[in-house]
Amino acid sequence: MQGQTIKLKNRPKIIGSYSIVGPKEGAGNFGDYFDYVMKNDFFGEDTFEKAERKMLESAITGVIQDAKLQTKDIDFMMAGDLLNQIISSSYAARAFQFPFLGLYGACSTMAESLALAALLVDEGYCKNIVCSTGSHFSTAERQYRFPLELGNQRPPTSQWTVTGAGASVVSLNGEGPSITMVTFGKVVDWGVNDVNNMGAAMAPAARDTMLAHFKSTKTKPDDYDLIVTGDLGKLGSEILIDLMEDEGYKLGTNYGDCGQMYFRREQKTLCGASGAGCCATVFNSYIMKKLREKQYKKVLFMPTGALLSTTSTQQGDTIPCVCHAIVLES
Amino acid sequence: MEDKKRNEAYNKYVKAKIPKTKPWPSLFNSFWVGGLICVIGQGINDIYLLIFPNISQQTGWALTLITLIFIASFLTGIGVYDQIGKFAGGGSIVPITGFSNSIASPSIEFKSEGIIYGICVKMFTIAGPVIVFGVASSMVVGLIYWIISLF
Numbered sequence: 001m002q003g004q005t006i007k008l009k010n011r012p013k014i015i016g017s018y019s020i021v022g023p024k025e026g027a028g029n030f031g032d033y034f035d036y037v038m039k040n041d042f043f044g045e046d047t048f049e050k051a052e053r054k055m056l057e058s059a060i061t062g063v064i065q066d067a068k069l070q071t072k073d074i075d076f077m078m079a080g081d082l083l084n085q086i087i088s089s090s091y092a093a094r095a096f097q098f099p100f101l102g103l104y105g106a107c108s109t110m111a112e113s114l115a116l117a118a119l120l121v122d123e124g125y126c127k128n129i130v131c132s133t134g135s136h137f138s139t140a141e142r143q144y145r146f147p148l149e150l151g152n153q154r155p156p157t158s159q160w161t162v163t164g165a166g167a168s169v170v171s172l173n174g175e176g177p178s179i180t181m182v183t184f185g186k187v188v189d190w191g192v193n194d195v196n197n198m199g200a201a202m203a204p205a206a207r208d209t210m211l212a213h214f215k216s217t218k219t220k221p222d223d224y225d226l227i228v229t230g231d232l233g234k235l236g237s238e239i240l241i242d243l244m245e246d247e248g249y250k251l252g253t254n255y256g257d258c259g260q261m262y263f264r265r266e267q268k269t270l271c272g273a274s275g276a277g278c279c280a281t282v283f284n285s286y287i288m289k290k291l292r293e294k295q296y297k298k299v300l301f302m303p304t305g306a307l308l309s310t311t312s313t314q315q316g317d318t319i320p321c322v323c324h325a326i327v328l329e330s
Numbered sequence: 331m332e333d334k335k336r337n338e339a340y341n342k343y344v345k346a347k348i349p350k351t352k353p354w355p356s357l358f359n360s361f362w363v364g365g366l367i368c369v370i371g372q373g374i375n376d377i378y379l380l381i382f383p384n385i386s387q388q389t390g391w392a393l394t395l396i397t398l399i400f401i402a403s404f405l406t407g408i409g410v411y412d413q414i415g416k417f418a419g420g421g422s423i424v425p426i427t428g429f430s431n432s433i434a435s436p437s438i439e440f441k442s443e444g445i446i447y448g449i450c451v452k453m454f455t456i457a458g459p460v461i462v463f464g465v466a467s468s469m470v471v472g473l474i475y476w477i478i479s480l481f
Binding site: 046047048049142146147148149150151152153154155156157190191192197200204235238239242271318 | 334336337338340341343344347348349350351356406407409411412413414415416418419422423428431432434435436438439440442456
């Protein structure tokens with residue numbers, strides 16, 4: 001371990017990936033890359049919460065197939081989501097017969113689960129671990145914001161929670177891009193308390209983890225084919241570029257943010273996409289495909305998460321954020 | 331201490347970087363949509379007085395309000411009112427139709443939690459403060475009115 005970074009000796013691989021999204025996401029910029037696009041947000045269920053958990057279930061079923069494994073081959077499942085008490089993940093895990101570890105890193109959960117799975121697999125404790133996260137626009141809206149049919153206007157800094165779930169299988173055996181390094185992030189809070197401006201709240205966390213990563217691994221932004229953050233959105237990613245420039249690191253055209261790139265301009269999502277499903281679906285579709293095709297050789301994947309709750313918001317607290325990073329090499 | 335300074339500087343920087351809303355187009359849209367809702371209300375009122383010439387002005391107003399509330403709830407139910415709200419902002423929030431929307435929308439949203447704990451409890455999550463302030467301020471005004479009438 002160097003600083004906050006752990007180098008993995010045995011190069012655990014991501015041998016399967018699967019993504020499932022809602023219709024609006026399917027019409028976005030990554031539409032062609034997703035494995036499955038739902039016809040509507042209910043996904044055949046009677047509530048949005050049940051739809052979210054069904055999305056996670058189908059992502060997990062899908063990823064096991066994609067990895068050419070069977071349910072009995074899976075040692076562990078690590079999952080998390082945005083709903084209170086991470087119910088979607090727990091209920092999704094109920095459908096499967098493998099041990100379950102619930103994680104909460106808000107929108108950074110995908111990297112957190114992949115990093116932990118990589119460590120467990122690297123040390124030889126487990127063979128195959130399923131990692132999964134997801135979010136649903138309608139369940140997140142009603143937990144964090146206002147009813148869907150309320151006629152209010154969204155502030156220009158707000159982002160659109162992605163309806164979607166992604167899943168990966170981490171293993172030592174099989175084909176796929178390897179996880180070579182993981183960097184766990186500290187909780188960073190620079191005093192932003194505007195819940196409609198998550199990008200600005202999370203950018204300092206991304207900066208902190210990125211700096212820690214570059215320093216401990218002695219790398220610089222140009223060493224990566226792609227540096228991708230989770231859901232900083234349009235404003236947040238611009239802020240991150242500024243913050244990194246202040247530290248002497250220039251993020252160039254190899255830097256991107258899943259949230260910023262997710263939707264098309266005419267989809268009117270203001271600052272872009274957000275939610276645990278945002279980076280999970282982009283990672284398990286577009287990024288994994290490009291890594292498998294070896295178009296990207298080295299990718300730094302570092303989603304951020306805002307660790308707030310509606311109670312802390314209502315009490316006027318600022319928003320603590322975290323960012324975990326993993327390095328993938330094809 | 332240093333953290334506090336850094337946070338203040340950062341918040342200032344963020345504030346300057348936030349994309350600005352253009353006030354004039356939003357004000358224009360709220361103004362004409364809000365005005366249009368009021369004109370429709372007046373029209374409904376006139377029609378009621380035309381159909382029922384014997385009712386008092388007060389009854390006419392009550393019928394008009396009920397009709398407007400019904401229309402707004404109906405539009406909320408079929409998913410139109412939030413589109414109007416997205417476009418008009420305050421223009422469709424301030425009239426009584428906005429109030430109707432703020433009660434109907436959580437009722438629809440929380441239907442899945444049952445009639446009592448879902449619809450009935452959550453119905454006033456947004457409109458509740460409006461009612462509290464309405465009742466409280468009318469009490470204060472009533473008190474002032476009573477004191478003045480003593481002299």
